[in-house]
Amino acid sequence: MQVTVLYSKKFLNDIATLSDDELKLIGDFAVSLKSSGFDGLPGRNKPSTGVSKRHAQREKLIQYAIQNRLWHYHIGHVEYDKNRSFGDWTSEYVVQYQNNNFKEARFVSYDPHPPFKLPPPESLD
Known part of the structure; x- marks a missing residue:
């Protein structure tokens, strides 16, 4: 099924500094x-609801991720760690996006992981 891809303003501004x-x-x-x-x-x-059980604001962050439909995808930069099966490869950087019922993905942030941090509200505009 095809997915519509959209971009937040902050994401578009931030990618101007990325490598080719x-x-x-x-x-x-x-x-x-x-x-x-x-x-x-x-x-x-x-x-993006897998917040550490040790995090002091765990429940608040989980609710924030749920309310904003936040997901993240391991993009493969700098390279994929291929020790797991295809489809579960991880990398140092992720694209964070809002997932609208698997029909629309709105890219909101590009960040290193770890540490994993949810995008701030201004990234969602």
Whole structure:
């Protein structure tokens, strides 16, 4: 199923500083979503509700992720860790996005992981 890809203002501003390699990886992710949806992605793709049980604001952050439909995808930069099976590869950087019923993905942030931090509210505008 094809997915519509949108971008927040902050995401568009932030990608201006990225390398050509990073832009290609993000572009490949967007093209893949538009043509094949979430099927066949090499990287780990998951909801951003997996907040550490030790985090003092765990419940608040989980609710924030749920309310804003936040997910993240391991984009493959600098490279994928391929010790897991295809589709569950991880990388140092992730694209954080809002997942609207698997029909629309709105890219809101591009960040290193770890540490994993949810995008601030201004990234969602």
